[in-house]
Amino acid sequence: MRTWKTKKEFKKLFIEKAEVLFEKNVKELSHREVYQIIATMIKDLVSDDWIQTEKIYNHKRVRQVYYFSIEFLLGRLLNTNLLNCDMEELCRSALQDFGFDLEDIFPEEPDPGLGNGGLGRLAACYIDSMAALQLPGHGCSIRYQYGLFDQRIIDGQQVELPDAWLRNGFPWEIKKSDKAVDVRFGGHAYMRPGKGGALVCVHEQYNTVRAVPYDVPVLGYQNRTVNTLRLWKAEYTRENMYGQLRYGDYRKALQYKDQAQQISRFLYPNDSTYEGRKLRLMQEYFFVSAGLQSIMRHYKKHYGSPKLFDRYIALHINDTHPALIIPELMRILMDEEGLSWEDSWRITTNSVAYTNHTILPEALERWSIPMFQELLPRIFLIVDEINRRWLEAVQQRFPGQEDKAREVAILWNNQVHMASLAVVGSHSVNGVAKLHSEILKINTLKPFYTWFPERFNNKTNGVTHRRWLIESNPQLTELICDTIGKDWVHAPEKLLALEPFGNDAAFRERLAEVKQKRKEILAEYLHKERNITLNPHSIFDIQIKRMHMYKRQLLNILHVYHLYRQLVENPGMDIIPRTFIFGGKAAASYGEAKITIQLINTVARLIDQDYRAARKLKVVFLENYNVSLGQKLFPAADVSEQISTASKEASGTGNMKFMFNGAITLGTMDGANVEIHQEVGDEHSVIFGLRADEVQRYYQEGGYSSWDIYNSDADVRRALEVLEENPMFGQLREALLDRNDEFFVLKDFKSYCAAQQEIERRYRDTEGWFRSSTVNIAHAGHFSSDRSIQEYADEIWNLDAVKI
Numbered sequence: 121m122r123t124w125k126t127k128k129e130f131k132k133l134f135i136e137k138a139e140v141l142f143e144k145n146v147k148e149l150s151h152r153e154v155y156q157i158i159a160t161m162i163k164d165l166v167s168d169d170w171i172q173t174e175k176i177y178n179h180k181r182v183r184q185v186y187y188f189s190i191e192f193l194l195g196r197l198l199n200t201n202l203l204n205c206d207m208e209e210l211c212r213s214a215l216q217d218f219g220f221d222l223e224d225i226f227p228e229e230p231d232p233g234l235g236n237g238g239l240g241r242l243a244a245c246y247i248d249s250m251a252a253l254q255l256p257g258h259g260c261s262i263r264y265q266y267g268l269f270d271q272r273i274i275d276g277q278q279v280e281l282p283d284a285w286l287r288n289g290f291p292w293e294i295k296k297s298d299k300a301v302d303v304r305f306g307g308h309a310y311m312r313p314g315k316g317g318a319l320v321c322v323h324e325q326y327n328t329v330r331a332v333p334y335d336v337p338v339l340g341y342q343n344r345t346v347n348t349l350r351l352w353k354a355e356y357t358r359e360n361m362y363g364q365l366r367y368g369d370y371r372k373a374l375q376y377k378d379q380a381q382q383i384s385r386f387l388y389p390n391d392s393t394y395e396g397r398k399l400r401l402m403q404e405y406f407f408v409s410a411g412l413q414s415i416m417r418h419y420k421k422h423y424g425s426p427k428l429f430d431r432y433i434a435l436h437i438n439d440t441h442p443a444l445i446i447p448e449l450m451r452i453l454m455d456e457e458g459l460s461w462e463d464s465w466r467i468t469t470n471s472v473a474y475t476n477h478t479i480l481p482e483a484l485e486r487w488s489i490p491m492f493q494e495l496l497p498r499i500f501l502i503v504d505e506i507n508r509r510w511l512e513a514v515q516q517r518f519p520g521q522e523d524k525a526r527e528v529a530i531l532w533n534n535q536v537h538m539a540s541l542a543v544v545g546s547h548s549v550n551g552v553a554k555l556h557s558e559i560l561k562i563n564t565l566k567p568f569y570t571w572f573p574e575r576f577n578n579k580t581n582g583v584t585h586r587r588w589l590i591e592s593n594p595q596l597t598e599l600i601c602d603t604i605g606k607d608w609v610h611a612p613e614k615l616l617a618l619e620p621f622g623n624d625a626a627f628r629e630r631l632a633e634v635k636q637k638r639k640e641i642l643a644e645y646l647h648k649e650r651n652i653t654l655n656p657h658s659i660f661d662i663q664i665k666r667m668h669m670y671k672r673q674l675l676n677i678l679h680v681y682h683l684y685r686q687l688v689e690n691p692g693m694d695i696i697p698r699t700f701i702f703g704g705k706a707a708a709s710y711g712e713a714k715i716t717i718q719l720i721n722t723v724a725r726l727i728d729q730d731y732r733a734a735r736k737l738k739v740v741f742l743e744n745y746n747v748s749l750g751q752k753l754f755p756a757a758d759v760s761e762q763i764s765t766a767s768k769e770a771s772g773t774g775n776m777k778f779m780f781n782g783a784i785t786l787g788t789m790d791g792a793n794v795e796i797h798q799e800v801g802d803e804h805s806v807i808f809g810l811r812a813d814e815v816q817r818y819y820q821e822g823g824y825s826s827w828d829i830y831n832s833d834a835d836v837r838r839a840l841e842v843l844e845e846n847p848m849f850g851q852l853r854e855a856l857l858d859r860n861d862e863f864f865v866l867k868d869f870k871s872y873c874a875a876q877q878e879i880e881r882r883y884r885d886t887e888g889w890f891r892s893s894t895v896n897i898a899h900a901g902h903f904s905s906d907r908s909i910q911e912y913a914d915e916i917w918n919l920d921a922v923k924i
């Protein structure tokens with residue numbers, strides 16, 4: 121492989137690539153072509169290390185983890201990879217010689233939209249950290265042809281367009297046709313006596329879907345480790361198609377072909393809600409089976425007997441979407457390797473660990489048994505047997521107590537309960553923040569906790585500080601390095617050394633300059649790219665995340681409207697100018713979330729058109745919020761809105777990205793906000809609203825009366841008038857009043873308004889504000905995904921780092 125280490129070599133190779141890939145000389149290249157050339161060059165550059173990394177893992181027979189996730193929300197890779205292989209400056213300067221600015225090249229890369237929100241982005245942060253920590257860990261997922269939809273706002277409303285992110289190819293991937301495997305769907309499965317009388321399974325008349333892997337290198341941070349993210353694409357097989365044609369059934373043959381290709385076509389645009397589509401179940405089994413077959417093949421080649429599988433391999437399931445890995449591993453060990461049920465079960469439960477990401481009941485996956493059975497007959501037999509043995513154990517301990525069995529059954533009410541399968545079939549179950557992990561134990565998974573208390577643990581989420589601070593905010597990175605040196609880059613907890621500088625006026629001044637600069641960069645960008653004008657001297661108050669009723673964007677906008685009404689009545693009111701920025705996609709079928717977007721845009725227009733308010737207030741809803749837009753927004757934020765109904769947000773990870781960039785959290789005691797508050801205290805964060813236990817108590821007692829609040833609080837009554845602007849908003853009004861305000865928006869309204877006043881009071885004290893900002897940055901290190909991943913490696917996977 122021709123590679124490059126110096127600027128001279130870079131330029132020589134660049135010119136060659138321009139010829140080979142595009143038959144152009146350098147002057148004729150478009151920015152997109154420049155991007156494609158550099159990406160290809162980086163892939164070449166790291167290919168030796170990639171091969172070397174795998175060789176060392178195999179040769180040393182180290183224990184490895186495979187992280188199965190139905191989403192990986194990667195974001196752009198060019199900048200990240202340049203940073204990781206320490207070639208950013210060389211590349212920048214070489215391009216300059218050719219007359220290109222690297223900053224113009226970055227935006228040419230489309231965001232791979234292979235995820236919805238937090239869960240998918242978490243998976244991306246986690247593989248980044250595994251490589252940075254030199255842990256032998258790989259990702260496994262689906263190569264969706266269409267990612268999450270492209271969001272447009274037309275007349276204030278969300279419109280979804282297909283996201284054909286692969287249109288111009290994906291230069292980071294390598295197709296590995298020779299590593300393809302076959303996955304079976306449908307047919308009939310039954311047991312029959314085999315040699316020596318033992319029962320063996322027969323599975324016949326199934327359809328075969330070919331799974332073709334595309335590998336993406338995952339680079340460690342300047343350490344030569346290159347792990348793999350393996351994405352599977354579904355293809356039909358000629359054999360299967362011709363098999364059907366032989367019987368003259370064209371309709372069936374084409375139906376098969378179409379269905380096979382359909383499997384990796386779309387990412388489901390749902391976040392935290394149960395998507396009960398047959399195709400989704402096919403996707404889940406497809407990538408789990410393909411991934412596991414390829415792991416087993418590789419394992420047997422390099423490591424030996426399947427009996428020792430669990431000594432060398434850890435399998436992690438990111439939520440329940442990959443939980444079929446449990447019966448699939450049982451199938452492979454029994455049907456293909458000839459192991460007994462008992463040995464297979466021991467190996468399976470020792471290998472698999474499960475992370476739960478939500479307590480929302482509608483998001484806990486359940487599949488109808490008839491559909492499951494029809495699609496995956498062999499897997500169903502195994503799940504049925506797992507369930508039978510498990511309930512037998514329950515009966516033995518609690519004879520005659522039907523209700524005990526009902527609570528923990530995997531098959532119940534004609535449904536397969538995936539969370540139950542995941543808990544029973546793994547050795548570790550974790551939540552994603554301390555509060556969430558407690559709620560799992562005392563509430564959501566309580567009966568399982570009584571059975572297996574030793575399985576339950578917490579792993580608070582984290583985000584990669586390399587992308588979310590170093591890459592996104594070079595100005596702040598430079599200031600931090602000037603102040604405390606560079607140790608924190610490798611050991612983010614060392615950011616703590618920054619804390620005393622909160623009392624240093626010169627430092628605070630520089631920090632304020634950085635924040636100002638980042639607000640101006642954002643304002644300029646939005647002006648140029650989206651024709652939006654912001655006042656960079658206003659407070660930037662930002663809520664960016666998926667649109668969801670539990671996340672309460674509605675509470676935020678009702679407060680904005682409340683402020684607006686105050687200003688109209690009293691135009692001289694002394695408030696600091698404020699810019700409220702929203703961004704987030706609503707699932708296409710989530711009516712209330714889509715109406716909330718409309719409401720935000722309505723209030724935005726109302727304010728823009730009213731001179732009494734427009735000087736002080738501004739609302740913007742940013743179209744198509746994604747990872748790369750996030751990288752512009754977090755650095756520019758003064759206030760981080762984390763206002764979910766307590767107990768509902770399992771962790772949140774945007775809260776951590778804001779913290780790394782020195783924003784102050786305005787939040788409820790929910791998810792990881794609790795731990796952020798624990799780190800920085802009341803003095804450096806603003807907390808409001810009901811606590812999780814209060815919320816849960818209200819639910820147990822049938823809720824509270826939102827009408828009482830409406831009747832007794834004039835501010836609430838006035839705020840709700842905005843819902844009379846448009847008949848569409850009647851639905852939101854109904855949810856708040858007639859359907860009793862499931863998410864406690866009205867209940868928390870007063871306390872939220874007070875918290876917003878507190879924000880303003882603190883902002884007026886510039887010295888105090890930037891002291892708080894400093895304390896937040898200093899304590900953000902705890903929320904690096906390096907810390908999370910080290911905990912997973914030590915406490916769940918039992919994994920050691922490997923020097924390359």
Ligand code: CR6
Binds near residue numbers: 237392
């Ligand atoms: N929607 C949680 O809701 C958490 C992420 C990652 C979520 C969110 O609070 O930070 O996972 N849950 O752990 C699911 O996707 C099921 C999310 O992103």
